[in-house]
Amino acid sequence: MENLIRFSDIGARLRAYRIGKGIAPELLATRLGISRAALYRAEKGQIRKIEMLTSIADELDVSLPSLMGVGVEYVSTATAFFERMRQLEEQCRQVIGLFSPVSYLLTSDAYDEVLSEVLREAIPDGADADGSSSRAIDALLDILKARKESFRERNPLIVSLIASADFERFLLHGLVGRHDLSREITDRRRLSARQETEHIVRMLREQPMGIQIGVVREPVPATSFQIFRQVDRSILAISPFRLGEQPNVRLGVALITSAPEAMTLHEDIAARLWRDALKGMEAAEYLESMIEKYAIAR
Known part of the structure; x- marks a missing residue:
């Protein structure tokens, strides 16, 4: 059960890492080239594309496995x-x-x-x-x-x-x-x-x-x-x-x-x-x- 990837958990980590970096949601959305509403949905776990996760990990300077909760x-x-x-x-x-x-x-x-x-x-x-x-x-x-x-x-x-x-x-x-x-x-x-x-x-x-x-x-x-x-x-x-x-x-x-x-x-x-x-x-x-x-x- 613990090995399942939960998108709600990924969204929670995204929010935590963003806050930890002191980056306002509007600024991160701009850097990612998406709307504030899209970032809000991502922080709620409504994200499915690996490309988006990779871009977020790069912007927040965290590894993709950490963002996904792998290991x-x-x-x-x-x-x-x-x-x-x-x-x-x-x-x-x-x-x-x-x-x-x-x-x-x-x-x-x-x-x-x-x-x-x-x-x-x-x-x-x-x-x-x-x-x-x-x-x-x-x-x-x-x-x-x-x-x-x-x-x-x-x-x-x-x-x-x-x-x-x-x-x-x-x-x-x-x-x-x-x-x-x-x-x-x-x-x-x-x-x-x-x-x-x-x-x-x-x-x-x-x-x-x-x-x-x-x-x-x-x-x-x-x-x-x-x-x-x-x-x-x-x-x-x-x-x-x-x-x-x-x-x-x-x-x-x-x-x-x-x-x-x-x-x-x-x-x-x-x-x-x-x-x-x-x-x-x-x-x-x-x-x-x-x-x-x-x-x-x-």
């Missing part, structure tokens, strides 16, 4: 990657993820406000002379908020694995884009980190329907991964991009695949981490002890 899909921008996450989440029944410090989908609304500041301060000096980095962050934040809104509306099952080491750093440093900030800003960010951790503790104690959180105390993989279980297939995404302490939304190559071996290996990793993770009240008490030990005082 492994490589995604080189955070904007395109998180747009693909949004698309995949809209069709899934369950999400299993290991993200630092926690799945963005479970963060509070206050997290979005701080994240906007952090992503902008993480832009290297001189790297935004033309405003392209700021525009990319604006697009990324819009995608992230759309993901969270869709998740809350659809309420799919989610299993979020949390690494305790990530939360230690989160509480010690706060959500920061660099480490040369003023004491006032650092203290404010550490307070935000404390509040976000307390938000996770409340979920662990209240156990909302469909949300499972496990605190992992052993070393975890350096890269984040997420498994999307849909009605007729499962999809794996492996990402170097981070939205936590010292975020990275500039450099890296994410992978998306349904290859059986990759799926099996990561399903096994997730099952092992979940089996040994702290859960429920035990996990809540553990995070509370970390707050007491590492967090800034109120």
Whole structure:
């Protein structure tokens, strides 16, 4: 089933890669020599000619196999990657993820406000002379908020694995884009980190329907991964991009695949981490002890 080429998926990738490149639909349509309406239909999956796919792949500087989803899909921008996450989440029944410090989908609304500041301060000096980095962050934040809104509306099952080491750093440093900030800003960010951790503790104690959180105390993989279980297939995404302490939304190559071996290996990793993770009240008490030990005082 996973090997079937789905034109709706091709259209979704086309949209994600276009957004990732920061290309307006009107501009891409002009470059391709087609109407905006034709491009819109293509992004909806209404495309059948290989010549059109080849032209689109060339304009977006991606391989034709990646655009078609043959084998492994490589995604080189955070904007395109998180747009693909949004698309995949809209069709899934369950999400299993290991993200630092926690799945963005479970963060509070206050997290979005701080994240906007952090992503902008993480832009290297001189790297935004033309405003392209700021525009990319604006697009990324819009995608992230759309993901969270869709998740809350659809309420799919989610299993979020949390690494305790990530939360230690989160509480010690706060959500920061660099480490040369003023004491006032650092203290404010550490307070935000404390509040976000307390938000996770409340979920662990209240156990909302469909949300499972496990605190992992052993070393975890350096890269984040997420498994999307849909009605007729499962999809794996492996990402170097981070939205936590010292975020990275500039450099890296994410992978998306349904290859059986990759799926099996990561399903096994997730099952092992979940089996040994702290859960429920035990996990809540553990995070509370970390707050007491590492967090800034109120």
